[in-house]
Amino acid sequence: MQKSSKRQMNELIRLSLTLCLIAGITAALVALVNAVTAPEISRRNEDKTAQSLKAVMPQADGFEQYDYTGGSIMSDDGREIAVNGVWKAKQGDEYIGVCVKVSPKGYGGAIETIVGINNEGEIIDTQIVSMSETSGIGNKIQSDTFLSQFKGKSGSITGTGSAPEKNQIQTISGATKSSKAFLRGVNAALTVAAQINGGES
Amino acid sequence: MPKVSNEAKINIAQFFRNGIIENNPTFVQLLGMCPTLATSTSLLNALGMGAAATFVLICSNLAISLLRKLIPQKIRIAAYIVIIAGFVTMIDLLMQAFVPALSNSLGLFIPLIVVNCIILARAESFASKNRPLPSALDGLTMGIGFTIALSCVAAVREILGSGTLLGFELFGGTAPLSIFALPAGGFLVLGFFIALVQFLKSRKGGTK
Missing domain, CATH: 1.20.5 (Single alpha-helices involved in coiled-coils or other helix-helix interfaces)
Incomplete structure (x- = not known):
């Protein structure tokens, strides 16, 4: 035994x-x-x-990496949004805005996003660097019609399923989760930009 | 399937015929359907996927054949998976570094070669029982068979579904039948090819 x-x-x-x-x-x-x-x-x-960076801030001719120490941002509905990097956009010697890289969690993992924001806190443009949202559904957030809604928005943006009002964007039907995740990322970027702009001007 | 005993002479032509036609992994054995359907939307993707899978097949068959007497029977599947996963990770890293465009368009399907049943099937049914050289040859011919099958499906789907071939526009920028770019079209094309291969095999006067 x-x-x-x-x-x-x-x-x-x-x-x-x-x-x-x-x-x-x-x-x-x-x-x-x-x-x-x-x-x-x-x-x-x-x-x-x-x-x-160049795509979300076309006027800039140089970018300076900014040492952001604020850590991740908490969204209004209690999700943690990681901030992966902050760059200050320069035109000549003048700072014209900041670019913030965030990665909110979507339906299929992190949606790496870069948001360009000018000194007035308005969004110049947004770009998705990488994501793995469902092909044909969630990845529609990459479409121009969805992304272009964010241009010029500032403060805190909310999403709606119907016709958007001021500072609202229309989420994509069928891809609400992906849309909202992206929206959370953009809002986090706006918060970071406000901290930086507020602290120095 | 050719039974290659350790003493038998290697018949190279027989290996190629086996891997490409008689036991084509995709059209005859119906293995690896997931990557076949998912990466056959364009010919370039199909060739990239085929090359990556062939590399893994040759390397894993060779390694498993060399280690076949050292790997205990009880943990062989775990050992095979570790070896296969190692080679897949290597090819994934190499593709990310040197052919990033292809790596982007194939995305998740490269890491998923780990669970591609063609590779595990060849490890279990061939490499674990044969000497290294025939095993590597088996990996090569099965890989070529997979690549050819994938390319056939992809060529038809790209021409009909997107109106292009290897990225060149064929019909002035219009897609004749865009359903072929979608999964449903993939199943249709695959079905027709399987039928064609069966027809050719049976007409040849019963290889079996």
């Missing part, structure tokens, strides 16, 4: 060690490939960010 349980134990240890060994070797190889590709991937992502 004791002997057989000991044998079982040995068997168990042997199986676990084999699997650990295989996993360890595989992990080491993946780490090697990662070490080779990581700089290239991060360079490409930086290019992508630079393009998005």
